[in-house]
Amino acid sequence: MNSRHPQLDANGELRHLLTIEGLSREMVHHILDTAATFVGVSDREVKKVPLLRGQSVFNLFFENSTRTRTTFEIAAKRLSADVVNLNINTSSASKGESLLDTIDNLVAMHADMFVVRHSQSGAPFLIAEHVNRTRGPEVHVINAGDGRHAHPTQGLLDMYTIRHFKHDFTQLRVAVVGDVLHSRVARSDIQGLTVLGVPEVRVIGPYTLLPDGLEQMGVRVFHDMREGLRDVDVIIMLRLQNERMRGALLPSAQEYFKHYGLTSEKLALAKPDCIVMHPGPMNRGVEIESAVADGPQAVILDQVTFGIAVRMAVMSILGKS
């Protein structure tokens, strides 16, 4: 058992980005500051900087995601890296080579960076520890979402968005609403907000969608959305997947929307300048009403734009180390 966090090297520098948990406030701000320098790049005539020229980034998606994969691809290309996309369907009945065999093969093709999405919590840790052991410091792993565990670049781009609109984290009340149980975004957001010193993080949802021991993550738990939204500065809505309606977690999308969907009427309970965020893709009419999603308080498309800059920042910091 290794005592050091596998995402840090011996000097405490980032070698991989696996989770926001354990990052210092300075490190998070450093990533956000770096991202700020990249926001302008996308507006330039030549949307490229040469920071990762000659490096190969492998997008390794064991779980489908067009959106996240695309933003990583754009971020890598704007850093002048070569990008290879691999979609590996693990759910197929024919189980092919093992996860670590796949990694070894790609490392042998001189991959410099892996962007990994996997349905199992912790899979990027396994990969990072494996390349630490077999390859040393030259190969980097970025977690692009693992099971229910973490989605650190989404968490960071959410922090970037909040910093952009609200400036000071230490005066905020933030509500995270919905399916926290299955949400890696919620966990990364809660960790990001906590490390940046947000004094009140609220979580709102029915008991069936909230994990055990949530309070120990430093949040206040609400089951009544109206109560939970009162006077908040930021609302982060979570995506509710249709498959949740199949088991015994929720009776129907309609009932969910009635109690936990964000409507203009409920949004009015928050502060007048409250911003509304959503990691996408949205289910209109399930967790959010179109009037809110397209309304003046929504910053959902800003999140997407900032997301590319944040991913460029993470890749450039890792690629430099």
Add this chain to the structure above:
Amino acid sequence: MKAPTRISIVNGRLVDPASERDRPGGPDSALHVAEGRIVAIGAAPDGFEAERLIDASGCVVAPGLLDLAARLREPGFEYKATLESEMRAAAAGGVVGLACPPDTDPPLDEPGLVEMLKYRARGILGTRLYPLGALTVGLRGEKITEMGQLSEAGCVGFSQAQSPVLDTQVLMRAMQYARTYGFTVWLHPQDPHLARGGVAHAGHYASRLGLPGVPVIAETVALNTIFDLVRETGCRVHLCRLSSAAGLELVRRARAEGLPVSCDVSVHHLHMIDLDIGFFDSNSRVDPPFRSQRDRDAIRAALLDGTVDAICSDHTPVDDDAKQLPFGEAEPGVTALELLLPLTLKWAEEAGVPLTRALGKLTRGGAAVLGLGDEYGRLQAGGAADLCIFDPRESWVVTPATLLSQGTHTPYLGRELQGRVRATIVEGRLVHERDPAVATEARAADRVPEVPLGAIGQRLL
């Protein structure tokens, strides 16, 4: 080479949990073995001539360990472990007898399979096997097995291993049928519906890691059902691998009520908690999962107040391919036959438990559950010569090279433990002997820096 049958063990500290005697090593602490029995303690009988003299200076001489759960993986999983490798590991761990669960492939649900297992084991000098027969055919929880014939073939009890009996009527019928012949049914109390999909203790740490949880109520709901069925059927039940404070409290009450139940815990659960998963360490993936510190403390307390009869290894060799996977996909199980004694000693040391009591949970406790007679699990003239001779102070590092088991996965990998077996005698035959002077020791490079267990998880809080 023929193993010597007349052995004298001299200068050892004799520890007998059954009589709570702890006699320091000295001139009168000799123990003499012949024809499979302890023939004398102290002076040798007239005319006794030892073929072999073992100097046990600095060592403890205790009854050999009786382990209530060790998977040998045969038949069917020979790529994980073989009878040869695991019986050698058992002997190296001081284990003289072990109960093997029926979850082989095929499961032990036919007398012929049990006879084959015993036949294979007879060719290997070592530990005695006490096979557990399958309670239902194929462990499918549908149809009861030929328990009478399985018993004649050598099964000491009937178990579902980790497979559930989803149909409570089938479970009741199985218990009624077992009751007819006085057989003990061994059950893992875990409600399969409540545990479904879970891979770690349901608590704040699993939530933080995004790992689906196995809640404590999966254990308590199952226990309440089992106790109702015991009341109804009168069947004797041995409860395997209790993991929670709440579960142990239910067992405590059931015993106070006088229900015919006994219970064991796994040795890793005396030490490990959910935080020891650290960063998704699949060496800490076990079933039932490591629970909270409060549960761990309750397990320790329940050993002392008699709620728990025995500590078992729950030895489960797993191949590397099945462990080098994301935590939730990794196969549960740890190697433990060779860790059973040192980890029990570690508990005794930390909790200030006298050696006689601690070793009682590895010897008499198991003997009682297995229904062995008074000649087993104790040091007495006339009793079975099942002995474990160990140096309680010898330090060693757990590495694949220092383990004889084919399974090498345990959260203790790379850690230093105290207490190591020098010799194991089964029914008067020396089945394992280790000379510390020539033993292969782990190189210093194999060691990992000493970090208190739980420290990694703790640091994240």
